Structure formats: C-alpha cells, structure tokens
Amino acid sequence: MTKSENGRRRERQDAHWIEWLTGIVSALLVAALLGWLGWEALMRPTTPPDLSIHVVSTQPSSGGYRVAFDISNAGTTTAAAVTVIGRLIKDGQVIEESPVVFDYVAAQSKTQGAIFFRNDPAASEMVMRPAGYTSP
Amino acid sequence: MTDDAASAESDQSEFSRFITGLARGVAGALFFALPMLMTMEMWYLGFYMARERLLLLVILNIPLLVLLAHRIGFEKTVSWRDAVRDAIVAYGIGIPTSAIVLAALGLLRGDMSASELIGKIALQSVPASIGAMLGRSQLGDEDDDTERKSTPYHSELFLMGTGALFLSLNIAPTDEMIVLSYKMTIWHALVISLISIALMHGLVYAVSFMGGHELSPETPWWHAFVRFTLPGYVVALTVSMLTLWIFERLGDSSAIEIMVSVIVLGFPAALGAAGARLIL
Numbered sequence: 001m002t003k004s005e006n007g008r009r010r011e012r013q014d015a016h017w018i019e020w021l022t023g024i025v026s027a028l029l030v031a032a033l034l035g036w037l038g039w040e041a042l043m044r045p046t047t048p049p050d051l052s053i054h055v056v057s058t059q060p061s062s063g064g065y066r067v068a069f070d071i072s073n074a075g076t077t078t079a080a081a082v083t084v085i086g087r088l089i090k091d092g093q094v095i096e097e098s099p100v101v102f103d104y105v106a107a108q109s110k111t112q113g114a115i116f117f118r119n120d121p122a123a124s125e126m127v128m129r130p131a132g133y134t135s136p
Numbered sequence: 137m138t139d140d141a142a143s144a145e146s147d148q149s150e151f152s153r154f155i156t157g158l159a160r161g162v163a164g165a166l167f168f169a170l171p172m173l174m175t176m177e178m179w180y181l182g183f184y185m186a187r188e189r190l191l192l193l194v195i196l197n198i199p200l201l202v203l204l205a206h207r208i209g210f211e212k213t214v215s216w217r218d219a220v221r222d223a224i225v226a227y228g229i230g231i232p233t234s235a236i237v238l239a240a241l242g243l244l245r246g247d248m249s250a251s252e253l254i255g256k257i258a259l260q261s262v263p264a265s266i267g268a269m270l271g272r273s274q275l276g277d278e279d280d281d282t283e284r285k286s287t288p289y290h291s292e293l294f295l296m297g298t299g300a301l302f303l304s305l306n307i308a309p310t311d312e313m314i315v316l317s318y319k320m321t322i323w324h325a326l327v328i329s330l331i332s333i334a335l336m337h338g339l340v341y342a343v344s345f346m347g348g349h350e351l352s353p354e355t356p357w358w359h360a361f362v363r364f365t366l367p368g369y370v371v372a373l374t375v376s377m378l379t380l381w382i383f384e385r386l387g388d389s390s391a392i393e394i395m396v397s398v399i400v401l402g403f404p405a406a407l408g409a410a411g412a413r414l415i416l
Contacts, residue, residue, distance in 0.1 A: 015363055019289050023362035026370040033373075033395070034329065040392050041322035078318035104318060108390035136318040 049079035051105060051130040056112075064118045069128060071102065072110035079105045079133035086115040090124040104136060157272055161229040164271010166237070168302070169230070169264035173237050177309040181383060182256030183249075189382045190258060197262045201226050201269055204298060207291055208273040208416055226272065230265030231257060263305050266298070270416075292413065296368045299412025300375040300405035307404050308379040317397040325396045332372070332399075332406040337365040339410040349413065368413075372405035373398055 056068045067086060073079055082102040088095050098115045105111055115128070172178050201223035206216065235257045238244050244253055287295075307313060320328075340349050341360060349360070377398045380386050386394050 015359070016289065019363045022289075022293075022367045023364075026366040027362055029370050030333070030366055034326065037322055037326050037329070037392075037395065037399075041326060044322070044392075046321075080318070104314065106318060106387070106389045106393050109393055110388045136315060 044076055046077065047075040049073050049077050049082075049105065049107070049133055050075040051079060051082060051133070053084065053128050053130065055126075055128065058121050061116065064116050065121055066114050066116055067121055067126070067128075068112065068114040070110050070112055071105055071130070073105045073107060076107050078107045078136050080136040082133045083131040084113065084115070084128060085131045086117070086126065086128045088117055088119055088121055088124045088126055095119060095124060099131070105133075158225075158229065161226060161268035161272045162233055165230050165233040165264040165268040167271060168267025169234065169260060170237070171306055172263050172309075173234065173241070173260055175309060177311060178259060179243055179256060181309055182259045183252040185255070185259070185382075185384055187251075187255075189384070190255060193262055193382050194258055197227070197265060198223065200298065200301070201265060203291075203294055204266070204269050207295065208270075222269070222272070226269040227261065227265045229268040230261040230263075233268070234260035234264045263302070266302060266305075292364065293367060293371055295412045295416050296409035297371045297375055298416070299408035299410070300372040301379065301408075302412075303404040303408030304376050304379040304401055308376070308383050308385060308401055313380075313397060313401055314385060316400050317393065320396055320400065322392065322396065325399045328403050329399045332403045333365065333369050336368055336372075336406045336410045337361055339407070340364070340413050364413075368409045369402070369406055372409045373402045376401040376405045 051071060051073055054070045054072070056070055058065055058067050060066075069084075071082065071084060080103065082105050083099055084102065085097060085099050087097045096117055096119050098117060100113050100115050102111060102113060202216075202219050205222035205226070206219035235244070238256055238260060243256065337360075341357070349364075377394075380394075380397055380401060385397065389397075
C-alpha cells in the first residue's frame with residue numbers, strides 16, 4: 001500500500017503478506033533469469049554462423065514452381081544478409097539459377113523462405129546452398 | 137422558471153465540459169500515438185500480423201482501458217459503470233483519430249484491401265485509445281493532490297504494467313529491436329538487465345521528482361526494492377514478452393535469443409513502469 005500526501009507518496013512499513021510473497025517470487029524469478037543468462041554467457045562458446053538448408057516442399061505456382069525451405073543457423077552468432085542460391089542442374093549444365101536474400105538468420109534459430117523456378121525441379125537435380133552472409 | 141433556467145445552464149456546462157473532455161482525448165491520442173502512427177513497421181504490421189494476435193490485442197485493450205479509467209478517470213470515476221463508459225469513449229476517440237491521421241498521411245488508399253485498411257486502423261487505435269484516456273486525465277484539471285489517497289498494491293502493479301505497455305508499444309514494432317538483440321552478446325543483456333532494475337528503483341525512490349516515493353527513515357531500502365521494484369521488473373519483462381509475441385518478433389528463435397530480445401525491450405518497459413508510478 002502506498003499513501004499519497006502533498007504530492008509525495010510514502011510506502012507503508014506494515015506491508016500485507018501478499019506484497020512480500022509477490023516480492024519474494026519476483027526476486028526468485030529475476031535471480032533465476034540473471035543466473036541463466038550468466039551461465040549461458042560463461043558456458044556457451046562463440047561459434048560463427050553455421051547455415052543449413054532443408055527443402056520442405058515443391059509446389060506448382062502460377063508461371064512455375066515454388067520450392068519452400070527452412071534455413072537454420074546452428075552457430076551462436078547471427079548472420080545478416082544471407083544469400084541462398086538455388087540451381088537446377090541437368091546433364092552437368094546449370095539450366096536455371098534463382099537467388100533469395102534473408103535479412104537475418106538468428107543464432108540457433110531457423111526461418112522460412114522459398115525460391116521460384118520456371119522449370120520443374122523434379123525433372124532435374126536441385127542444389128540449394130547459402131552463398132554468404134554479413135555480420136549484423 | 138428559475139429552476140428551468142438553472143437546469144438549462146447546468147446542461148449547457150455539462151455539455152461543454154463533455155466537449156472539452158473529448159478535445160482533451162483527441163489531443164492525448166495524437167500526443168501519445170503520433171510516434172506510432174509515423175512508424176513504418178506499424179503500417180506493415182497492420183496488414184501482415186496474424187489476425188488472431190491483432191484481435192487479442194484489440195480485446196485486451198478493453199479491460200486495460202476500463203481499469204485505467206477506474207484508476208485515473210477524468211471525471212473522478214468512482215463506479216465501474218462510469219469507468220466502462222469512459223473506456224468506450226476513449227476507444228471511440230482512438231479509432232477515428234488514427235483513421236484520420238493515417239488517411240491524412242496518405243497511408244489509407246482506396247485500392248487497398250479492406251483487411252489492410254481495417255488492420256492498420258485497429259492496430260493504431262490501441263495506443264491512440266490509451267493516449268485518449270491519459271489525455272483526458274493528465275491534460276485536464278490538476279488533481280487535488282493535497283488530499284490523502286492510497287494506492288492499493290495491485291493497482292500499483294497495474295499502473296507499472298500500463299507504463300511498460302505504453303513504451304513497449306512504441307518500441308516493440310521497430311526493426312531496431314531485432315537488430316539490437318542480434319548485435320548484443322549475453323553479457324550485454326546481463327548489464328542492460330541490471331541497469332534496468334537500478335534505474336527503476338532509482339527513478340522512483342532516490343531521485344526526488346515530484347510524485348516520487350519515499351521511505352520512512354526506519355524502513356530499510358531493500359523493503360521497497362523487494363516489494364515494488366522487483367515485481368515491477370517482472371511485470372515489465374512480461375509485458376515486453378507479450379508485445380514482442382503479438383508483433384511476431386520472436387519467430388523460431390532459440391530461448392536464449394528470445395530472452396535477449398525481451399531484456400532489450402524490458403529496458404524501456406522498466407522505465408515506462410517507473411514513470412507510470414511517478415506520473416499516474
């Protein structure tokens with residue numbers, strides 16, 4: 001309970017037990033949060049972005065095919081401006097190439113994207129790889 | 137005759153008082169919501185954010201406004217009926233104010249889909265209605281602060297939550313939030329979190345602002361720290377996590393990345409929480 005008097009407010013000395021209970025629970029939560037962060041900060045090694053791509057589905061779309069994929073970053077550093085290049089290869093020749101750029105792929109996280117092809121990816125070999133990234 | 141004249145006069149003053157209240161509401165809505173009305177990410181969120189999250193935000197705003205009206209209502213609201221009426225009026229001010237400003241800024245056009253138009257207005261009406269509510273009370277007559285009044289513990293926590301929500305709504309939609317959490321290491325997050333807690337306590341107790349709180353000389357400092365500052369920080373972090381989730385800023389990130397974002401937004405949220413205790 002807080003009392004207001006002449007624009008100044010004074011906390012009461014004889015607090016209700018619920019205030020102490022809330023306070024103690026909050027103190028435990030904050031301590032757990034700081035402890036967890038501290039432990040992670042000490043124990044988690046800094047590794048560069050490690051990007052991998054997993055194709056989820058290939059579906060026909062208007063004027064071509066849409067290849068949806070997940071890109072995940074196993075490293076503990078975030079990668080920015082991640083370029084992914086998708087290629088269709090037939091008889092050793094690259095018949096089609098489409099790029100896509102992700103603003104960010106966060107550390108130890110995954111995100112979704114898709115690439116469009118005019119040719120059917122099922123009829124040729126499809127290669128998708130991250131081409132590079134910058135530091136955020 | 138004289139009775140009629142008197143009642144007509146009081147009707148007249150009642151009416152003009154109501155109009156003044158509306159005008160203050162519009163002023164408050166503009167004052168508080170303009171930063172968000174002019175934020176690019178807020179326009180985009182209006183059409184791409186998940187509709188169920190937008191609905192949740194718009195619905196959660198109603199009890200928030202009612203509680204706020206009950207606490208700081210402009211006509212010294214006592215009954216819940218008045219609080220509900222005040223909340224509806226504030227929401228009613230917030231929606232057309234956002235619609236007019238968005239239209240005036242050229243952000244609402246005839247060729248947009250209805251979902252985009254409504255989404256943009258609905259999203260902006262939330263901060264605008266909180267602004268309208270605060271405007272009606274804060275821009276109005278000075279409260280008679282010499283009277284003794286006491287704030288129950290739960291409403292002290294609620295005020296902190298409102299202040300935290302207000303600053304969070306301003307900052308959570310921006311891309312800077314995401315970039316910051318990617319640039320920071322966990323050590324940075326730890327430091328920010330300690331600074332937030334220290335500032336929350338310092339703003340309210342140590343720095344003698346008008347409306348600051350003080351402790352009786354015989355109370356040890358950590359009493360207020362445990363009873364008010366730490367619960368306030370937990371409230372600020374909860375609000376920060378909720379707004380980040382509603383604005384789809386968390387994505388498929390790992391727990392530690394989410395926590396860093398929550399702590400970054402928790403910094404302004406904690407200041408908002410402390411500010412609300414001083415101002416409201």
